Amino acid sequence: EAQVTQNPRYLITVTGKKLTVTCSQNMNHEYMSWYRQDPGLGLRQIYYSMNVEVTDKGDVPEGYKVSRKEKRNFPLILESPSPNQTSLYFCASSVTSRTGELFFGEGSRLTVL
């Protein structure tokens, strides 16, 4: 089954404790991206990746890091989480960045205390 898998789905953590949200897709998609969803703001792009070892900032990259060492995986790293990073995070993949529909993971709800 074609899917994008994120883990963990739910996480409560404390300020400053590094965490990683994993994302994996099994569709051999070149493009992957991370979004955060906040009430009233829709989805905002954090980082995206065109292919292995090719990543770039989205609209809200501050406080986040990513890596793309393998085509299927695109982890999101919060080196020192802060309360303003409390949000619902979605990973997505697509055949291409421009024309392809985005396939989303189920979302990861993160709370930073």
Place this chain on the structure above:
Amino acid sequence: AQKVTQAQTEISVVEKEDVTLDCVYETRDTTYYLFWYKQPPSGELVFLIRRNSFDEQNEISGRYSWNFQKSTSSFNFTITASQVVDSAVYFCAHTGGFKTIFGAGTRLFVKA
């Protein structure tokens, strides 16, 4: 810069009513794509439709229809004879290159 505006924050209708969700975009791209996604109460995001900037033909899929007007930079979504299962948040999105910009979403409540 690209921008997508969904001016309707929430809409409430009674089942079987028709409802139109508005989407207005700003772009400097000459070639771009527009999308609609649905987020039901369960939280997942589901692709509904893609339209490229060269194709202004309206599209109908069952009870759903989309009206793309480049002259007014709008890509509106109409649900005919709404049903309770249509209750969701709907997002309009624009892609001109490597970034996809989403609107803030419109929450649709369909009451039985």
